[in-house]
Amino acid sequence: MNAITALLKTDFGNPDGLYDINLENYFYDNEYWKKIVQEPAYFIIGRKGTGKSAVYNWIKNREVENGMIISNLSFKSFPFQKLLKLSDDDFTRPNQYQSIWKYIILSEFAKQIVLDERNKLLPHYIELYDFVNYKFGKNLKDLHSKITTNTNKTELGLQFRGIGPKTSVEKSVQLGDEIENINEINERLEELVLDNLAETQRPYLIQFDQLDDNYTLYIDNKKYFESLISLFKIIYSLNSTILSYNKNTKIVAYLRSDIYNQFSSHDPDSAKFDYHTYKLNWAIINKNDWANPALLQLMNIRIENSVNELRGKGSFNYIFNKKFILLHENGKNIDPFKYIIHRTFHRPRDLVQFCIKIKEQADILNKLDYHTINAAEKEYSSWLIDELKNEISPIIPATETLFALLRTLGTESFTSEYFKQIYFETGNKNINKSPEALLRYLYELGIISNIQFGKNGAGIYSIIRNEKSKYDPKMKAVIHSGIIKGLYTY
Numbered sequence: 001m002n003a004i005t006a007l008l009k010t011d012f013g014n015p016d017g018l019y020d021i022n023l024e025n026y027f028y029d030n031e032y033w034k035k036i037v038q039e040p041a042y043f044i045i046g047r048k049g050t051g052k053s054a055v056y057n058w059i060k061n062r063e064v065e066n067g068m069i070i071s072n073l074s075f076k077s078f079p080f081q082k083l084l085k086l087s088d089d090d091f092t093r094p095n096q097y098q099s100i101w102k103y104i105i106l107s108e109f110a111k112q113i114v115l116d117e118r119n120k121l122l123p124h125y126i127e128l129y130d131f132v133n134y135k136f137g138k139n140l141k142d143l144h145s146k147i148t149t150n151t152n153k154t155e156l157g158l159q160f161r162g163i164g165p166k167t168s169v170e171k172s173v174q175l176g177d178e179i180e181n182i183n184e185i186n187e188r189l190e191e192l193v194l195d196n197l198a199e200t201q202r203p204y205l206i207q208f209d210q211l212d213d214n215y216t217l218y219i220d221n222k223k224y225f226e227s228l229i230s231l232f233k234i235i236y237s238l239n240s241t242i243l244s245y246n247k248n249t250k251i252v253a254y255l256r257s258d259i260y261n262q263f264s265s266h267d268p269d270s271a272k273f274d275y276h277t278y279k280l281n282w283a284i285i286n287k288n289d290w291a292n293p294a295l296l297q298l299m300n301i302r303i304e305n306s307v308n309e310l311r312g313k314g315s316f317n318y319i320f321n322k323k324f325i326l327l328h329e330n331g332k333n334i335d336p337f338k339y340i341i342h343r344t345f346h347r348p349r350d351l352v353q354f355c356i357k358i359k360e361q362a363d364i365l366n367k368l369d370y371h372t373i374n375a376a377e378k379e380y381s382s383w384l385i386d387e388l389k390n391e392i393s394p395i396i397p398a399t400e401t402l403f404a405l406l407r408t409l410g411t412e413s414f415t416s417e418y419f420k421q422i423y424f425e426t427g428n429k430n431i432n433k434s435p436e437a438l439l440r441y442l443y444e445l446g447i448i449s450n451i452q453f454g455k456n457g458a459g460i461y462s463i464i465r466n467e468k469s470k471y472d473p474k475m476k477a478v479i480h481s482g483i484i485k486g487l488y489t490y
Contacts, residue, residue, distance in 0.1 A: 004366075013302055032055050047256065080214040094229045111132055116202060135163065326370050357379040450475040
């Protein structure tokens, strides 16, 4: 099979793993069940496009084979505006949302236990069953949204009135309709959940995802960050408590790294989360990492799932053959995988999108060479600009002004002083950051990297390779090569 035929037969998948209906066929498993479910990971952190939602869905799909009951709580259509009104004044900021989050989590655990028929003979099962039945009725879908919608803040604290069917027979139930105060419910509900978890020893998992879907609406709202910090603190606290009752049960939250990294500016105590954090990082850092990186394995799996003839034959390099494509970078012939990676943020979404664009251009041009790659690169770079625009606009609404400034800088390296000069000469008053702050922000996004020239060539220092690195104003900087062409077609 020739390379172009194999390329056109390949299903590279949806760049957004959340909506990839075929993800199960070519999911790259980096021991995620072990690293996330079995090890002490509570918080799964990664930049947009690193596969958080893909992992979240993949873990949910493993519940039967692993004998675990898993609840996936999606916050895509969650009433965050209502939740931000449900602060508990008994807590100081930024802890004031712990009561409502605790109620959501405990209620979800109660639902899991009640729906698990193996638990019917447990000592406290009946009281837990009555609580779920009287508070929520038969429809137990999306309890987290229903709880938020039906909770009100009153002079007596947060109150939740049951939305389940009312019984015609008077019943004295400790957690029935007559108890509405969430803090009172939480106190008894936690005892019941923990007792049942200890008795059954069955594994349960609750996963929170898409907490960042509301980010663009609440970027300047401290309450949004405080609500997430409150959630993380409750997850941290409850997991620590649950561990002594049932070591196979826990709660996990997935969140974008740019949001997580802002926690420390709102609450220094959030540093304690780091030990229980698993970071999704695909970066190829060292020279040895290029031998068989995870990103290359991910692409090989997708190709081989579509083209059986290429199984075990290094399928990506078979299609993208260095000898025939003849790509050049800095005047030297370069391996196509490296060429593509250098134009990405080392994320699966980038690589999948680039390959989709190559496939489209190969179909149009009926060839696969450096002309095809260059044509695809223009399309990919435009997509990357749009992807960045979505991420930048909540911080800098004047994205057109920002991109015009970046175009002025060109492809050559520049000093911080030159950047300041261009910044003031071109008039960028509607960018709500000083040139110094803007440089740091562009570095944090990976849009610019530091560069240092030496005898052995240029050394690149980027947050893409090292998320803890900081912009150094004493060094020159350069715009990320994957963005350049997009800037001139934007």
